[in-house]
Amino acid sequence: MPILVMKFGGTSVATPDRIRRAAKRVGVEVAKGYDVIVIVSAMAGETNKLVGYVNETSPLYDAREYDAIVSSGENVTAGLMALTLQEMDVPARSWQGWQVPVKTNSAHASARIEEIPTGNITAKFGEGMRVAVVAGFQGVSPEGRITTLGRGGSDTTAVAFAAAFGAERCDIYTDVDGVYTTDPRIASKARKLDRIAFEEMLELASLGAKVLQTRSVELAMRYKVKLRVLSSFEEQSDEAGTLVCDEEEVMENRPVSGIAYSRDEAKMTLVSVADRPGIAAAIFGPLAEAGVNVDMIIQNIAEAGRTDMTFSCPVDQVKRAEKALNDAKAAGHINFHDLIADTDVAKISAVGIGMRSQSGVAAKMFRTLSDEGINIKVIATSEIKISVLIDRKYMELAVQALHDAFELEKAG
Amino acid sequence: MPILVMKFGGTSVATPDRIRRAAKRVGVEVAKGYDVIVIVSAMAGETNKLVGYVNETSPLYDAREYDAIVSSGENVTAGLMALTLQEMDVPARSWQGWQVPVKTNSAHASARIEEIPTGNITAKFGEGMRVAVVAGFQGVSPEGRITTLGRGGSDTTAVAFAAAFGAERCDIYTDVDGVYTTDPRIASKARKLDRIAFEEMLELASLGAKVLQTRSVELAMRYKVKLRVLSSFEEQSDEAGTLVCDEEEVMENRPVSGIAYSRDEAKMTLVSVADRPGIAAAIFGPLAEAGVNVDMIIQNIAEAGRTDMTFSCPVDQVKRAEKALNDAKAAGHINFHDLIADTDVAKISAVGIGMRSQSGVAAKMFRTLSDEGINIKVIATSEIKISVLIDRKYMELAVQALHDAFELEKAG
Numbered sequence: 001m002p003i004l005v006m007k008f009g010g011t012s013v014a015t016p017d018r019i020r021r022a023a024k025r026v027g028v029e030v031a032k033g034y035d036v037i038v039i040v041s042a043m044a045g046e047t048n049k050l051v052g053y054v055n056e057t058s059p060l061y062d063a064r065e066y067d068a069i070v071s072s073g074e075n076v077t078a079g080l081m082a083l084t085l086q087e088m089d090v091p092a093r094s095w096q097g098w099q100v101p102v103k104t105n106s107a108h109a110s111a112r113i114e115e116i117p118t119g120n121i122t123a124k125f126g127e128g129m130r131v132a133v134v135a136g137f138q139g140v141s142p143e144g145r146i147t148t149l150g151r152g153g154s155d156t157t158a159v160a161f162a163a164a165f166g167a168e169r170c171d172i173y174t175d176v177d178g179v180y181t182t183d184p185r186i187a188s189k190a191r192k193l194d195r196i197a198f199e200e201m202l203e204l205a206s207l208g209a210k211v212l213q214t215r216s217v218e219l220a221m222r223y224k225v226k227l228r229v230l231s232s233f234e235e236q237s238d239e240a241g242t243l244v245c246d247e248e249e250v251m252e253n254r255p256v257s258g259i260a261y262s263r264d265e266a267k268m269t270l271v272s273v274a275d276r277p278g279i280a281a282a283i284f285g286p287l288a289e290a291g292v293n294v295d296m297i298i299q300n301i302a303e304a305g306r307t308d309m310t311f312s313c314p315v316d317q318v319k320r321a322e323k324a325l326n327d328a329k330a331a332g333h334i335n336f337h338d339l340i341a342d343t344d345v346a347k348i349s350a351v352g353i354g355m356r357s358q359s360g361v362a363a364k365m366f367r368t369l370s371d372e373g374i375n376i377k378v379i380a381t382s383e384i385k386i387s388v389l390i391d392r393k394y395m396e397l398a399v400q401a402l403h404d405a406f407e408l409e410k411a412g
Numbered sequence: 413m414p415i416l417v418m419k420f421g422g423t424s425v426a427t428p429d430r431i432r433r434a435a436k437r438v439g440v441e442v443a444k445g446y447d448v449i450v451i452v453s454a455m456a457g458e459t460n461k462l463v464g465y466v467n468e469t470s471p472l473y474d475a476r477e478y479d480a481i482v483s484s485g486e487n488v489t490a491g492l493m494a495l496t497l498q499e500m501d502v503p504a505r506s507w508q509g510w511q512v513p514v515k516t517n518s519a520h521a522s523a524r525i526e527e528i529p530t531g532n533i534t535a536k537f538g539e540g541m542r543v544a545v546v547a548g549f550q551g552v553s554p555e556g557r558i559t560t561l562g563r564g565g566s567d568t569t570a571v572a573f574a575a576a577f578g579a580e581r582c583d584i585y586t587d588v589d590g591v592y593t594t595d596p597r598i599a600s601k602a603r604k605l606d607r608i609a610f611e612e613m614l615e616l617a618s619l620g621a622k623v624l625q626t627r628s629v630e631l632a633m634r635y636k637v638k639l640r641v642l643s644s645f646e647e648q649s650d651e652a653g654t655l656v657c658d659e660e661e662v663m664e665n666r667p668v669s670g671i672a673y674s675r676d677e678a679k680m681t682l683v684s685v686a687d688r689p690g691i692a693a694a695i696f697g698p699l700a701e702a703g704v705n706v707d708m709i710i711q712n713i714a715e716a717g718r719t720d721m722t723f724s725c726p727v728d729q730v731k732r733a734e735k736a737l738n739d740a741k742a743a744g745h746i747n748f749h750d751l752i753a754d755t756d757v758a759k760i761s762a763v764g765i766g767m768r769s770q771s772g773v774a775a776k777m778f779r780t781l782s783d784e785g786i787n788i789k790v791i792a793t794s795e796i797k798i799s800v801l802i803d804r805k806y807m808e809l810a811v812q813a814l815h816d817a818f819e820l821e822k823a824g
Contacts (some may be wrong), residue, residue, distance in 0.1 A: 056428045062498055068508065069487070082477045087470045093476070
């Protein structure tokens with residue numbers, strides 16, 4: 001029988017009642033003839049509670065124990081989901097990560113799945129079982145210890161199972177009904193996309209759209225897993241939600257598919273840096289060591305052997321960045337006149353695979369912002385993305401104006 | 413290094429603070445030179461919460477899923493205890509049942525431990541680890557599924573580890589400071605016993621003293637594991653608590669060691685049963701099938717081919733017993749004139765290995781109750797126990813009077 005993977009996030013399994021609702025969705029797919037692999041998260045709030053215990057116990061915790069502790073929430077949901085399906089007369093059983101086994105590397109707290117042997121579950125499907133409920137987010141290391149895949153890791157579990165079992169599709173049930181052209185809380189005209197390309201979803205995920213874990217999208221792209229994002233709180237048809245798929249399957253033909261934003265950015269400028277070969281490494285090496293996530297980088301044209309270097313990072317890393325740079329200056333590794341932090345900026349990004357073939361997207365974006373009187377502080381581009389830093393107070397206005405300018409409210 | 417097993421119950425690990433307190437106790441034993449195996453229960457309330465979820469989901473649950481769900485609480489405590497010990501610079505790690513592995517049979521929800529291979533943990537002790545923290549209550553079946561040992565099963569885990577590793581002692585830390593001559597809430601003169609024989613503890617445990625799981629005492633007796641019950645809420649010396657040990661090691665020499673009681677008993681009488689060979693089987697077979705836990709049984713002298721049959725059972729099983737017996741009568745398997753249930757009785761038991769060698773214990777017990785005007789309804793005796801059923805309203809009085817009569821407030 002064809003296999004379908006269905007993943008339910010924390011809010012979709014927050015109570016026994018909600019688990020029942022999710023199980024009914026599973027039952028619908030079983031009735032259609034699918035053998036289903038269900039991946040479950042912990043009940044909403046459980047993982048945070050466990051992480052809280054760990055932090056209270058040991059601020060610099062042993063990640064192996066952290067994993068053993070925080071993985072337990074998913075085990076509870078998996079068992080409850082299996083029981084609920086059994087109550088509905090759907091033959092089901094639960095699997096914990098080590099029972100499959102979901103083999104990962106030993107990078108505790110952010111492990112990578114290396115192999116999912118399909119034998120155990122396939123054998124049970126052969127015996128008449130219709131649903132395998134698997135605890136998401138967890139695996140087992142070569143040393144036989146429990147690992148976890150990082151926050152949101154159940155998405156990755158789901159995609160990895162879909163790839164391993166050659167599933168027809170991987171449905172991610174969540175608390176939103178799909179991927180939107182932008183955040184509906186900011187732009188009321190935001191429209192749900194029927195389809196979005198893997199590459200676009202990847203950019204949106206890494207830009208902070210919380211719909212899918214970035215790594216799950218990478219994995220889906222690599223193994224060509226058809227990924228669907230849809231709401232567990234609405235009646236669903238086969239066309240519901242947003243399908244994340246290959247570029248070729250995206251019907252719409254528009255330069256921009258979505259507008260993303262990131263509120264808490266900071267722009268830092270090293271004024272009048274002595275310009276010499278290796279200066280970038282001398283600046284960004286210490287920042288990386290200090291754990292500063294540098295995003296956009298701009299180097300102005302050098303004059304008389306000196307240059308200005310600007311970069312952006314999350315606003316809560318500014319103190320750390322300042323310390324790292326001042327330490328490097330004190331140690332004589334770099335030389336600059338001043339270090340200026342602008343902590344009132346936001347990042348706005350336009351994302352779309354259509355940019356590759358359509359010119360004028362950047363120009364249109366800059367003109368739109370200019371028409372609204374919004375000054376652009378930093379620009380960075382990739383093949384399918386244009387990002388700008390602007391004053392934070394214009395963030396909502398910029399998102400709305402760009403959404404209008406690219407007519408995202410209209411289906412392509 | 414000698415090995416010590418320390419078990420902490422749910423109230424002793426109810427919060428990260430209490431886990432810290434328990435970890436300090438472990439640290440004291442490590443400092444003395446012991447390699448320690450710590451067995452932990454779930455944080456108080458967790459297992460009940462999980463059992464509640466199961467019952468809400470599926471009243472007639474699949475015990476395999478029940479076990480997968482309810483075992484998760486212990487995993488959390490084991491990890492937190494390991495982290496806490498690491499914070500105290502005590503080399504420690506956690507083990508879940510399947511990681512040891514604790515091999516059990518497949519009797520889910522009340523599994524029996526069959527084997528505990530010591531290799532994995534012994535190897536880590538050899539590498540300098542000082543404390544192995546093991547999640548209690550759980551194991552793994554031959555089919556690779558998680559099993560649990562029944563409520564209170566962590567006691568049994570602790571004793572089984574002590575037996576497997578040849579531990580010098582097994583300390584059970586709980587919310588009482590030892591085993592008492594009777595319930596201090598009923599008899600203020602109740603005295604903590606320094607030592608008690610395995611056989612006595614076994615009788616007390618099966619009579620409802622909630623200090624230790626019955627099976628853990630059986631196991632300790634069989635493998636000669638020195639078992640100590642003590643409080644995790646008091647400063648402890650080596651002499652604290654109560655040592656459960658071989659008869660020969662019990663110094664006290666008295667006929668009775670403790671008075672136990674069970675409040676919610678019922679006495680049922682089948683009046684004028686047709687007496688014939690096999691009649692007891694015809695009565696008690698259907699009761700067993702109906703899940704009625706029959707305790708005491710008395711058959712009166714038969715007259716003219718008919719007899720009265722009396723038995724006791726927990727009061728909440730009376731309805732089930734009545735149905736089973738009336739069904740058996742309707743089916744023609746047994747014949748009786750009347751079925752009388754007395755649901756206002758309590759059971760009082762005097763327990764002591766000294767009874768074997770000292771006569772007159774029963775006579776003294778009956779006389780004491782008679783002096784208080786308490787009528788005895790049923791009597792049952794074993795080698796080291798005398799139990800009587802009396803009206804429930806006299807229960808406290810009977811316990812106090814017997815405690816006085818056998819002078820249990822005085823050390824032997």
